[in-house]
Amino acid sequence: MCGRYYLRSDKQRIAEAFRVEIPPTFDILPSYNIAPQTMQPVVRLDHETGHRELVLMRWGLIPFWAKEAKISYSTINARVETLTTSAAFREAVKYRRCLIPADGFYEWQHLGPKTTQPYAVALRDGSMFAFAGLWENWNDTTTRERLETFTIITTEPNELIHPLRGPILHDRMPAILAPADYERWMAPADPARLPTDLLRPFDATRMSAWKVSAAVGNVRNDSPELCREAL
DNA sequence: CCAGACGTTGTT
DNA sequence: GTCTGG
DNA sequence: CCAGACGTTGTT
DNA sequence: GTCTGG
Numbered sequence: 172m173c174g175r176y177y178l179r180s181d182k183q184r185i186a187e188a189f190r191v192e193i194p195p196t197f198d199i200l201p202s203y204n205i206a207p208q209t210m211q212p213v214v215r216l217d218h219e220t221g222h223r224e225l226v227l228m229r230w231g232l233i234p235f236w237a238k239e240a241k242i243s244y245s246t247i248n249a250r251v252e253t254l255t256t257s258a259a260f261r262e263a264v265k266y267r268r269c270l271i272p273a274d275g276f277y278e279w280q281h282l283g284p285k286t287t288q289p290y291a292v293a294l295r296d297g298s299m300f301a302f303a304g305l306w307e308n309w310n311d312t313t314t315r316e317r318l319e320t321f322t323i324i325t326t327e328p329n330e331l332i333h334p335l336r337g338p339i340l341h342d343r344m345p346a347i348l349a350p351a352d353y354e355r356w357m358a359p360a361d362p363a364r365l366p367t368d369l370l371r372p373f374d375a376t377r378m379s380a381w382k383v384s385a386a387v388g389n390v391r392n393d394s395p396e397l398c399r400e401a402l
Numbered sequence: 403c404c405a406g407a408c409g410t411t412g413t414t
Numbered sequence: 415g416t417c418t419g420g
Numbered sequence: 421c422c423a424g425a426c427g428t429t430g431t432t
Numbered sequence: 433g434t435c436t437g438g
Contacts, residue, residue, distance in 0.1 A: 173411085174410090174411055174412050174413095175412085207411095207412095232409095234408070236408085237408090243409075243410095244409090244410075244411075244412080245409035245410045245411080246408095246409055246410075247409095247410075247411075247412095248409085248410055248411065249409080249410080250409085250410075253409090257408075257409070258407080258408040258409095259408055259409060260409090279412070279413075279414095281413095282414090287412095287413070287414060288414095322409095322410095325410080325411085341411095343410090343411080385414065388412090388413075388414085
C-alpha cells in the first residue's frame with residue numbers, strides 16, 4: 172500500500188469537503204483506478220497567504236536534489252517510520268505536508284505465490300477522506316522546467332486491514348487524516364515538533380472492505396464497477 | 403577522500 | 415543536498 | 421501489473 | 433514467448 176486508489180467525487184464535492192477554492196478552469200475527472208505517475212488533485216497550504224489551494228501534481232515524489240525527474244515507483248509511498256530521516260522525504264516533511272483527496276483505495280490480499288484477491292477499502296458512510304502526503308518541487312537547472320510531485324504516507328495497518336483473526340489484507344495501510352486534523356497537518360510547525368502523531372492507523376470501525384475483481388489491476392480499466400463490485 | 407545512494411510496494 | 419560505504 | 425527488452429563482436 | 437524494470 173498504497174499503489175492504487177480512487178476518487179469519484181467531482182470538484183464541487185472536493186471544494187466543499189476540503190474548504191478550498193477551485194478555479195473554474197480547473198478540471199478533475201472522477202477516476203476509479205488512479206495509478207502512480209498520473210496527475211492528481213492535491214490540497215496544500217500557501218504559506219504566503221495562509222490559504223488552502225488545490226493543485227494537480229504527479230504521483231511519485233521526485234526529491235529536489237534528483238539529477239533528473241526520472242519516474243520512480245519507490246517514492247509513491249513514504250513510511251511514517253522513516254519520514255524524518257530518509258533523504259528523499261526529510262525536507263518535504265518539514266515544509267511541504269499536504270492532503271490527497273480520495274474516496275477509497277485498493278489492497279491486494281496474497282492468497283498464494285501467484286494468487287491475489289483485490290479489495291476496495293473506503294469509509295463506511297461513503298464520505299470522501301484525505302491521505303496524509305508530502306509534496307516536492309523539482310527544477311530542471313537547464314530547461315527551467317518545474318515539476319510538482321507527491322507521495323502518500325503509509326503507517327501500520329488497523330484491525331480491518333490486518334485482523335488478529337481472519338484473513339489479512341496487508342501489513343501496511345495509507346495514513347488517513349480526520350477532517351479535524353487537516354489544519355494541524357498542513358500548518359507550519361517547528362521542524363523539531365512535526366505533527367507525525369497524526370499518522371496513526373485509522374479507526375477500523377469506521378471503514379469497510381469488499382472484494383473486487385482483478386480488473387482493478389489494469390490501469391486501462393476505469394469504471395465505477397471497479398470499486399462497487401460485491402458491495 | 404570520492405562515488406554512489408537516496409525508496410517502497412506491487413504483481414494472478 | 416547530504417550521508418554512507420569502500 | 422504493463423512496457424520493453426530480448427545479443428555479440430570487433431575495433432585506435 | 434518470457435523475463436525484467438519501473
